[in-house]
Amino acid sequence: MDLWLIWLIIAGVLIVVEMLTLTFYLLWLGIGALAAAIVDVIYPDALLLEVIIGCVVALLLTVFTKPITRRFQVGRGFRDAVDELVGMQGTVLEDIDPDTPGIVKIGSETWSAKSSESIKKGEAIIVISRGSAFLQVNKWGG
Template structure:
């Protein structure tokens, strides 16, 4: 398989995943991969040049579009997937200790979670807030 095809497949995957996350960073990586594919069409076998051009494009897009993405994320209509978890109920799959996170299931997904109090496997929880990849949960009594 030609390398330019591989670059285009990577670009397609990045764009599709970007549609699910709305972070914009994967979109920029996808565009960088398209530029690398174009370079491969004109200069076959110049892998280092392809990677460098792709990285420069991603860097330029990231730097110059940061204010736009910041404004988009600050808009009132934007909701991150993890923001939607706050207030939802779940169940503890692996015990949550005071000093170590555990695993909880909220909806159809499993998440790392911490709590102010120890929680045992099988307890019902409610999501109080979120970190980058860890949920803060409390015991749910309802």
């Protein structure tokens, strides 16, 4: 299989996954892979050049479009997929203590979680907020 086709497949997968998440994290990598595919068509035996061009394109797009994507994300109607977890109920899979995060299951997904109270494995929880790396949860009493 030609390398340009592999780059094209990678670009397609990244762009499709980006359309499902709407976060702009993977779009620029997909366009970088597309640029690498174009370089491979022009210079077929220059793998290092393809990788460098793909990385430079993704980096430039990330740097120069950050203000645009930030404006889009704070605009009315945008919600990150993780924001949808707030208010959802789940179950503790790994004990949570105030000083030690644990693991919770919400729907079919597992997440790292923190709480201001101790919550034992098997107890029900509710997500009260999200942080950058952890969900903040409380015991669910209902």
